[in-house]
Amino acid sequence: MIHLASYFVVGILFALGLGLGGMTDPHRVQGFLDIFGDWDPSLAFVMIGAVCFHVVTYRFIRKRATPMISAHWHIPERKDLNAKLIGGSLIFGAGWGLAGYCPGPALTSLASLDTNVYIFVGCMILGMLSFGFVETVIRKSKSYN
Amino acid sequence: MNPWLLSLLGGALIGLSVSLMLLWNGRVTGISGILNGALHFKKTDWLWRVLFVAGLIVGGFILSALWPETIMNQSTRTPIYLAVAGWLVGFGTVMGSGCTSGHGVCGLSRLSIRSIVATLSFMIMGIVIVAAMRKLGVF
Numbered sequence A: 001m002i003h004l005a006s007y008f009v010v011g012i013l014f015a016l017g018l019g020l021g022g023m024t025d026p027h028r029v030q031g032f033l034d035i036f037g038d039w040d041p042s043l044a045f046v047m048i049g050a051v052c053f054h055v056v057t058y059r060f061i062r063k064r065a066t067p068m069i070s071a072h073w074h075i076p077e078r079k080d081l082n083a084k085l086i087g088g089s090l091i092f093g094a095g096w097g098l099a100g101y102c103p104g105p106a107l108t109s110l111a112s113l114d115t116n117v118y119i120f121v122g123c124m125i126l127g128m129l130s131f132g133f134v135e136t137v138i139r140k141s142k143s144y145n
Numbered sequence B: 001m002n003p004w005l006l007s008l009l010g011g012a013l014i015g016l017s018v019s020l021m022l023l024w025n026g027r028v029t030g031i032s033g034i035l036n037g038a039l040h041f042k043k044t045d046w047l048w049r050v051l052f053v054a055g056l057i058v059g060g061f062i063l064s065a066l067w068p069e070t071i072m073n074q075s076t077r078t079p080i081y082l083a084v085a086g087w088l089v090g091f092g093t094v095m096g097s098g099c100t101s102g103h104g105v106c107g108l109s110r111l112s113i114r115s116i117v118a119t120l121s122f123m124i125m126g127i128v129i130v131a132a133m134r135k136l137g138v139f
Helices: A002-021 A026-033 A041-061 A083-099 A103-112 A115-144 B003-025 B031-038 B047-066 B079-095 B100-109 B113-136
Strands: none
Touching (some): A002 A041, A002 B003, A026 A041, A026 B113, A041 B003, A041 B100, A083 A115, A083 B079, A083 B113, A103 A115, A103 B047, A103 B100, A115 B079, B003 B100, B031 B047, B031 B100, B100 B113
16 A cells, blocks of 8 residues: 555656646747757756756665565666667657657646647557557567568 | 756756655656556556556646646647657657656666667757757747
8 A cells, every 4th residue: 555655656746846847838848959949958957956866866775675665676777779769769859849748747737637738648648559569560570480 | 936946946856756766666767668557457567557647647736736837838739730749759758668757867867878878869859850840930
């Protein structure tokens, strides 16, 4: 029970950070990406704040044998670079630039009850399911060859 | 408050949330990965994802009650335009195993080479797309 509550609490805190930091305003996000036009660098401080905080806490937390609630660590250990990682990130960056929404702020912005946000999130979910479908098809065709 | 200072404060709050996620549950706070997992029902490894996403949305309602200006300035683009952008974000984040939170905040903080490359890739592409939109006069 407590572990389920902990995820809910982290979600709320994360959303408050996004909103206060300015990430739930897609115009500001696009202004941040507009470095060759009318650049608004203020959102860089969201990432600077988050990374500076976590780069310190990460070191301390990982000294523990296990997390406080869960019995194991679930940290990605992969180090390989491939076309899937880079290609996927480029596709994501294109959508991010077009609309000014990345997944977290889009979900939090559902609370604005703005239809446009619901369209974005609905299609983002379709996009996620589409990739799962494409990957399944590729896996199957490879095993047949 | 000064917008730069507020952004720094918001960023620190995001840093605190991802630190609590790590300290309590040993997990990376990657929104796209958590949401994608929530789309596929499983007996275990599912409910926590739904609760986290619910927390993100409830957090949005708290924002709209306390600081409505943080959440009311949404996109005014056409539905087709947002549909295409949303699809690309969903497809790309699952294909690239992460988004701004998983790669950009958590991955950079632990100096993961994959996350550094992914973050550079989506930042550069975002900048190129916005520059192209300016050039075409559709920004």
